[in-house]
Amino acid sequence: MRGGMRLRFGFLLGLLASLADISHAMAQAGPHDRPPHQVWSFEGPLGRFDLSAVQRGYAVYAQVCSACHGMKAMTYGDLAAMGLTMEQVSRIAATQQVPGGVDAQGDPVTRAATPADHFRDPFANPEAAAAANNGVAPPDQSRLALVYPGGPDRIYAVLTGYREPPAAYRPSHAGAVYNPYASGREIAMPPPLRDGQVVYTDGTPATAAQEARDVTTFLAWVAQPHLEARHRLGMQVVLYLLFLAVLVLLLKRRVWSDVH
Numbered sequence: 001m002r003g004g005m006r007l008r009f010g011f012l013l014g015l016l017a018s019l020a021d022i023s024h025a026m027a028q029a030g031p032h033d034r035p036p037h038q039v040w041s042f043e044g045p046l047g048r049f050d051l052s053a054v055q056r057g058y059a060v061y062a063q064v065c066s067a068c069h070g071m072k073a074m075t076y077g078d079l080a081a082m083g084l085t086m087e088q089v090s091r092i093a094a095t096q097q098v099p100g101g102v103d104a105q106g107d108p109v110t111r112a113a114t115p116a117d118h119f120r121d122p123f124a125n126p127e128a129a130a131a132a133n134n135g136v137a138p139p140d141q142s143r144l145a146l147v148y149p150g151g152p153d154r155i156y157a158v159l160t161g162y163r164e165p166p167a168a169y170r171p172s173h174a175g176a177v178y179n180p181y182a183s184g185r186e187i188a189m190p191p192p193l194r195d196g197q198v199v200y201t202d203g204t205p206a207t208a209a210q211e212a213r214d215v216t217t218f219l220a221w222v223a224q225p226h227l228e229a230r231h232r233l234g235m236q237v238v239l240y241l242l243f244l245a246v247l248v249l250l251l252k253r254r255v256w257s258d259v260h
Helices: 002-029 051-063 076-082 086-094 126-131 151-160 208-223 227-255
Strands: 097-102 108-112
Touching: 051 076, 051 208, 076 086, 151 208
Parallel strands: none
Antiparallel strands: 097 108
């Protein structure tokens, strides 16, 4: 009895500590404006990814974001799931150089990546990443759309929300840039996108807003690669439960039909 009480008390203390950590993290994050809601193809129980937008978003990531942001959870082979052939994936991987061990003299060497390799990290370590980016290491983008408060709406808002700061704004550190949707309404990343910065092979006009929307879709796809499979399974479960409910209703009527 006492052991059970101690266990419940310990669980309660752990829960309170977790809530305190979450509250502290939220307080540390700082205020920001609420991002406007966007319409995404992957929203809702029937949502699915527009693979054309995902492919364009990868182009934005590869040509712009990958210079600073890593994506450690992704392999080049994972790109096949966005509608590419393995030959295309292999060609993409071969353009990247990854660590290849050491040579006979013990010096590190690189080699062309294969589909089995994880995405190349742009920096050797977090310290080097921070030193190259105004003292703030750029976050890994593998699960950014899931863990970033506000999700895709806020990612898109940050990417398109750079504007002239109010007169009262004072940067908290060198290199900080005003952005009302970033934590504390400032960010260490200067505006990353501009019109015509990315080459789209499908002929879509590469405006900064389109690039932001496409790369946000790509990040959402990376963070939830099995989203459509979960949606399909959910719909199958719902339809199965509805079928069972109809059978139960018919059985009930038949069993009680002679009862007056």
